[in-house]
Amino acid sequence: MRRARTGVGPGPREQARRLLALGLALVTLGTESAERHSIDAICGDCRVAKFATCGGFLEGATFDRAGTLWVVDLLSGNIVRVDDAGQCHVEATTGGAPNGAKFHRDGRLFVADKNRGVLAYDPAADTVTVIADTYRAERIRGTNDLVFDAAGGLYFTEPYGSSALDPDGRVFYLPPGENAALTVLADGLAFPNGVALAPNGANVYVGEYARKRIVSLPAANSTNAFDIAHVVAYTEGGVGPDGMALDADGNLYAAIFQGGEIRVIGADRFAYGSIALPEGAGTFVTNLAFKDDYLYITEASLGEIWRVRVAKSGLALFHQN
Numbered sequence: 001m002r003r004a005r006t007g008v009g010p011g012p013r014e015q016a017r018r019l020l021a022l023g024l025a026l027v028t029l030g031t032e033s034a035e036r037h038s039i040d041a042i043c044g045d046c047r048v049a050k051f052a053t054c055g056g057f058l059e060g061a062t063f064d065r066a067g068t069l070w071v072v073d074l075l076s077g078n079i080v081r082v083d084d085a086g087q088c089h090v091e092a093t094t095g096g097a098p099n100g101a102k103f104h105r106d107g108r109l110f111v112a113d114k115n116r117g118v119l120a121y122d123p124a125a126d127t128v129t130v131i132a133d134t135y136r137a138e139r140i141r142g143t144n145d146l147v148f149d150a151a152g153g154l155y156f157t158e159p160y161g162s163s164a165l166d167p168d169g170r171v172f173y174l175p176p177g178e179n180a181a182l183t184v185l186a187d188g189l190a191f192p193n194g195v196a197l198a199p200n201g202a203n204v205y206v207g208e209y210a211r212k213r214i215v216s217l218p219a220a221n222s223t224n225a226f227d228i229a230h231v232v233a234y235t236e237g238g239v240g241p242d243g244m245a246l247d248a249d250g251n252l253y254a255a256i257f258q259g260g261e262i263r264v265i266g267a268d269r270f271a272y273g274s275i276a277l278p279e280g281a282g283t284f285v286t287n288l289a290f291k292d293d294y295l296y297i298t299e300a301s302l303g304e305i306w307r308v309r310v311a312k313s314g315l316a317l318f319h320q321n
Contacts, residue, residue: 039273041311042251042264043295046275048308051296054080054088055303059243060101060111060145061289061296065319069291071298071305072098072111079109079121082305092121094128100145100194100243100287103319105152112143112156118174132156132174135182140172145194145243148318150201152176153220155185157192157206164190164210171195171206173220186217186229194244194254194287199315205232207241207254214241214254214265233265243287245295247312253295255285262288262297275308290314 039046056073058080063069069082070091077093079101096115103109109121110131117133117140131154133140142160149155154174162169167190173183186192190210197204202224204217214232218224232252235241238259245253250267256274260283264272275295277285282301289296290313297306 037266037270037272039264039275042272043275043308043310046308048275048277048281048297048306050281050304051307052082052086052088052305053303054082054305056080057284057286057300058298058303058305059099059286059300061243061287061298061305062101062103062109062317063289063291064103064109065107067291069289069296069305070101070103070109071287072101073303074099074114074300077113079111086305091123092126092128094119094121099143100156102146102148102317104148105319105321107319110146110148110154112146114142114144114160118143118146118154118156132172132182135172135184144192147195147197149197149219150318150321152318153180155195155197155204155220157195159189159191159193159209162189162191162210167191167210171204171217175220183220185220189215191240193240193242193257196244196246196252199246199248199250202227205244205246205252207244209240209242209257212236212240214244214252232269233263233271235259235263237261238283238285242285243298245288245290246315247290247310248315249312250315251312253288255288255297257285258283260285260299262295277306281306 057075060072079092081089096113100112111119118131144157146156159169169189169192170187171185173185193209194207218227238256241254242257252265262275282299284300287298294307
């Protein structure tokens with residue numbers, strides 16, 4: 001005679017049935033998630049092609065209002081204009097070591113320079129001027145990347161001297177206006193590298209290079225008491241996230257230095273996947289910028305610029321509005 005079960009839990013057969021149902025549900029959920037966040041939705045076959053070879057340690061890809069690509073060379077200090085045919089033209093030098101670059105609405109190119117702070121190059125006057133190199137009489141320890149907000153305020157990162165074991169990097173904010181006072185938005189960061197703004201301007205994304213993660217910070221003018229600094233995503237491969245850009249849908253694209261790829265994170269913080277440079281290309285992916293149907297990518301070990309056709313439009317920057 002079969003003995004009746006005692007207790008309230010399911011028997012072995014029922015447990016097995018439930019586990020099987022749960023497993024099938026998880027597989028279905030995983031499939032739906034993979035389809036929703038497929039890299040195919042970003043760039044189809046994601047075929048990356050070489051656009052230009054300028055040489056040098058290329059950084060700071062950005063387009064001016066006319067749609068011309070500009071980059072900077074960390075090693076030579078050169079500011080380089082790249083024409084539509086992929087020819088590279090040295091327009092100026094910072095006299096230092098430029099890392100990042102963004103255009104102001106007035107036509108000046110603002111440059112984050114490791115040695116000289118934040119600079120502004122005026123193509124019309126062919127002059128380079130210092131915008132910020134000290135904070136409270138303290139010399140800024142090398143800037144890396146920068147981005148303007150909708151009002152013309154400037155966020156920039158100061159990573160040098162910080163690391164995973166000594167996280168004392170900072171993010172600064174320079175409000176618009178002639179006599180604006182420089183402020184610290186955040187400190188205690190492990191080599192804050194690339195910086196970008198969320199579409200609503202309320203959050204600042206910072207690539208914390210030495211910790212392989214991207215964090216979100218409340219913007220300088222944030223009034224949302226519930227908006228706290230938090231981790232957006234962790235990256236894989238290479239050293240960590242370098243330059244970043246967003247598309248108009250709020251998806252975040254991060255260059256993975258020594259990883260040879262661009263990591264794409266959805267606006268909902270789930271990953272789409274990666275756009276990899278082809279075999280034989282360098283792996284020192286440093287920066288990226290959108291123009292029309294393409295994403296342009298700088299690679300620093302060989303001094304090359306690559307591009308890939310994408311299905312998303314880039315988020316308009318300050319000078320493009």
